[in-house]
């Protein structure tokens with residue numbers, strides 16, 4: 001089955017996820033959708049110092065939004081901040097240092113952020129593909145800690161802030177790569193299965209789709225979406241998938257093309273006319289399963305994912321704010 005899924009996915013990718021795919025899809029974009037002024041609105045972008053996240057942050061800053069970059073490294077964050085300010089002329093760009101694979105750190109960060117700031121839009125963009133099984137100081141598998149648990153805790157902690165904001169949105173930068181994986185709640189941290197970075201990453205990205213759907217059901221006042229940027233030329237692709245990069249480098253999207261649907265979901269009023277909980281590609285909701293790929297999940301497994309993440313999240317919550 002995985003051979004079938006991978007082959008169907010790759011052929012689909014060549015047609016849709018490349019620069020050519022973007023150029024074809026963009027013919028039906030409504031240019032005026034992005035002709036907006038978002039001054040007074042506050043946007044948090046994880047991993048906003050690089051690649052797609054930085055392209056989105058810059059585009060939102062140009063449109064007047066207040067930008068909160070959440071970055072692992074202070075120097076890289078400050079450098080990106082200065083470049084965004086220079087390109088946009090918008091001084092309202094702030095750096096917050098946070099490692100998304102550190103669950104306790106995320107709780108502490110959000111406790112502080114909630115006291116000091118408002119938030120209209122959360123963009124869960126930070127992501128990694130670590131190709132060897134590596135554990136964090138907390139003993140969590142690194143990809144899972146960053147891509148799934150980190151995103152779960154950050155979003156869960158910020159939902160109360162979003163719920164009281166005007167036109168609140170969450171945009172989850174997932175990946176079309178998730179189409180090759182069925183949720184496996186029995187082995188979220190790849191302790192039993194063979195460890196292959198691309199598949200671990202795809203499993204995390206599948207989990208993000210399920211989180212998006214579940215959150216949309218639970219938090220009806222917030223517009224929550226997931227999206228696939230296509231295949232874009234970013235540091236992550238160059239470093240984590242060198243063979244893929246070598247083969248595909250002339251066909252990859254620019255960072256701005258990869259960022260386009262994130263930006264659209266974050267700022268366009270037409271985006272919120274679509275239902276909450278959907279998966280987007282090139283400003284259009286698309287299927288979350290390949291035909292005949294047997295990747296559908298039972299409700300029980302989806303609930304189990306939510307329950308396991310909640311238990312893990314609570315385990316790392318500082319004692320002072322345990323619910």
Ligand SMILES: NC(=O)c1ccc[n+]([C@@H]2O[C@H](COP(=O)([O-])OP(=O)(O)OC[C@H]3O[C@@H](n4cnc5c(N)ncnc54)[C@H](O)[C@@H]3O)[C@@H](O)[C@H]2O)c1
Pocket residue numbers: 046047048049050051052053070071072098099100101124125126127128146173174175176228229230231232233234235236237258
């Ligand atoms: N580029 C593509 O073709 C492509 C395709 C599908 C999905 N994506 C997704 O797009 C998102 C952005 O990736 P990109 O391609 O722009 O790559 P990138 O490497 O330029 O950006 C990833 C960002 O995430 C940050 N990050 C990683 N681990 C972190 C951690 N533990 N704590 C805080 N920040 C962390 C990095 O520092 C970086 O800023 C990722 O979620 C990725 O999975 C990218």
